[in-house]
Amino acid sequence: xxxxxxxxxxxxxxxxxxxxxxxxxxxxxxxxxxxxxxxxxxxxxxxxxxxxxxxxxxxxxxxxxxxxxxxxxxxxxxxxxxxxxxxxxxxxxxxxxxxxxxxxxxxxxx
Numbered sequence: 001x002x003x004x005x006x007x008x009x010x011x012x013x014x015x016x017x018x019x020x021x022x023x024x025x026x027x028x029x030x031x032x033x034x035x036x037x038x039x040x041x042x043x044x045x046x047x048x049x050x051x052x053x054x055x056x057x058x059x060x061x062x063x064x065x066x067x068x069x070x071x072x073x074x075x076x077x078x079x080x081x082x083x084x085x086x087x088x089x090x091x092x093x094x095x096x097x098x099x100x101x102x103x104x105x106x107x108x109x110x
Contacts, residue, residue: 012047015109017086017095019047028086038063039082042075046096046106055103079104 010022016029026033026043035043041063045054060071063078079096087093097105 012050014047014050014106015094017047017109019043033085035082035085036078038078039085042078042082043086046104050106051108053099053103053105059103 010020012019012021018027020026021044024040026035026040042059045059045062056072056075060066060075063075064071079098083090083093083096086095093107094109095107097107099105
């Protein structure tokens with residue numbers, strides 16, 4: 001753990017989404033989300049950079065430690081499954097915004 005991570009709050013709240021970094025779990029509307037380790041890592045990366053567009057390369061390097069073209073395909077699959085668990089209405093995503101050809105962004109929700 002870097003000093004930067006320790007000084008950051010151990011709980012992230014965005015609308016009905018709550019991520020407890022210390023506990024390693026996430027909740028939506030008070031219900032625990034059942035996330036795979038990769039989905040959880042992705043969610044944490046997005047939350048820690050809320051409001052910023054994270055590139056495919058940045059995400060794949062942080063999740064898998066390297067960036068290959070086929071990782072972008074894997075990334076899309078994990079983002080899709082993460083979205084299914086997070087977004088009540090898939091047609092109008094509240095939390096994760098796709099920037100086509102670039103990456104993804106965690107939107108700030110009131």
